[in-house]
Amino acid sequence: MSERYVSVALDVPLPRVFDYRLPDAWQVAVGQRVIVPFGRQVLSGIALALGDTAPDVATVRDVLDAPGDMPPLPGDVLDLCRFCADYYAYPLGAVLAAALPGAFRQPRPWPGHEEAGAYVAPDVARLLATISARAAKQRALAELLTQPRRVDAIRAVAGDAMRWLRDWQAVGLVERTRAPAVATEVAPSASPELNAEQRAAVMAVTEARGFQPLLLFGITGSGKTEVYLQAIEAVRRRGEQALVLVPEINLTPQLEARFRARFPGEHIVSLHSGLADGERVRHWLEAGDGRAGIVLGTRLAVFAPLPGLGLIVVDEEHDASYRQAEGFRYSARDAAVYRARLRDVPVLLGSATPALESWKNARDGRYRLLRLTQRAVSGARPPRMELVPTQRMRLTDGFSDAALGALRDTLASGGQALVFVNRRGYSPVLSCQDCGWMSSCRHCSARLVLHLGERKLRCHHCGHEERVPHACPDCGNHDLKPVGHGTQRVEAALEALFPDANLLRIDRDSTRRKGALGEMLRRVHAGEADLLIGTQMLAKGHDFPGLALVVVLNADGGLFSADFRAEERLFAQLLQVSGRAGRAGREGRVLIQTHYPEHPFYGALLAGDYAAFADTQLQERRALALPPFSAWAILRGEAKQLQPALAFLRETKALLAGGAVHVADPVPAALARKAGWERAHVVLSATGRAPLQAALRYLAQTLAETPPRGVRWALDVDPQEF
């Protein structure tokens, strides 16, 4: 018998696989997890190919273990990972590692393995014959094992049940088996009546045959979730699985509760990074054996094994959280579309402010556009948006008189109000009145934010903290003044202005503690807070039925940004914040303070016409050949000094000279210094995907083979921020 070999993808930053010898008679499948020696370490990897020709290398080592804790990755997950590795020019082993629960990246069998399986006695009569007639509990357990039973059911019989089970298993009287599928009774609670647009949308999804992306474009409150629910209901009636992606981990509990209420008896699992290791593995396995009918999760869930996949839903598809910002920089929304193609199923992308990429696809007819133009909740009206011009106005702690008046009226009439501030902390910078000194981070090219409560200056980019100086470090003057308004300063000002109001500040600082956000949202719903101060984390997904007024301080930040996507993001953000107001019958009011009331941006925003705004933006992007009319990638380089980083980028630019890809000149990054590293980048662009792809492959290969000295580099394909 000839030797057998296996190619293994490992989580190392090398764009190649490694071959190992398979010990005799071992059964290993493609997609299976194997434990292998690697240098002086032991690693977990994924078997990609099996063969009987010896690899052409000096030494071939043996596979150490092929634990059965993880069923082999199904073909479509492998293909999706291969696609991502290629598209994002990232090593396949690292992509596969990101696709797996952490426990399956460890080079040892998952300790909870025993727990997850089910057990059955193939011959109960034979088993009973070995048990004493007086051992009633043991006999009861044996009877139970006529069918596969999970560990929890077995434990329920007796405290010693697992020990008996192991004894029986050792002599072959009991076998470990696949967990039984839970009979899913799809008995949804009454579905609300849909309006005509919603019905049409649900129909479009349920009638879609094979791969079909659908863009569900609906304003806040137009009932997108109801469309998802009814489309999923249809999928479940066919016995297929639904995958639902949400942008943020904060939104999963809320959505999960709504799904559970709607589909009682349905097995719903969530997948996100907040789960404990064991739970994550359990949910992943339940998705993979088809037991979970609905899988709800953040971006990492797009890689979950789903044998019966029938529909993918991507909620708030424009949201930046779908992109991983570090390491393997992928877009889960794009991966979801590709996966739907692989599986030949529909994919439903929902948003009130679709990404321009998706909008263009819909305009080009590649995606089917489904519009929801009406608020689905009866009697609900869109909020009234007003601009408050502030260019020549005296402000009180950042507030115009109009905004303060509106807050006073709202509180007096018993309504809730939200003040939206785009920065946390007390003030974004501390400054010397005398010499102009400003608090800045010694590791980053960024200002240190004043956090008055903790008496700290803190860098929001690297986490560096220092004590607030009593005097100016440059000139010794004692007149240090906070400049600008963060959430804490706004909170302090409102406390003074509205002493009787119940204030609640909701930002990353006040919700750092586990469960804090949930508790705060509960208080808002219970009416225990009537004046909310929040950053954009409040804008997403949470319903505040009592909210009558939203005040937006300082909206202009995104209007004159060097980043061509800033306006698109600002529109989405402002529309999303205003969508929080007036959801339960009464008309909400939104006040936006701006220095530039004449800017065309605000015209489109006030008209609430995202379609018109998006079309205009697309025209501009077309004229300037910006994405989505061209394909972009960024090569980032960082070093201890700026010069080597720039030199590296110049050399790389020379490497690509003369090709179909345009390489811009190296420039320092917007945040040129971060955590002590000088950062720079070059933009690579091409009119088509294919030439960019080829250049990236060549770059990644070359840089991996001959890594630059002293320079860390990363490729960012379809970059979202600069």
Add this chain to the structure above:
DNA sequence: AGCACGCCGACT
């Protein structure tokens, strides 16, 4: 990425 081996500064 790890984890080694490999040559130069301040410490028991």
Add this chain to the structure above:
DNA sequence: GTCGGCGTGCTC
């Protein structure tokens, strides 16, 4: 005299 700094070299 050595403990340890991080440069560079390799991993089937």
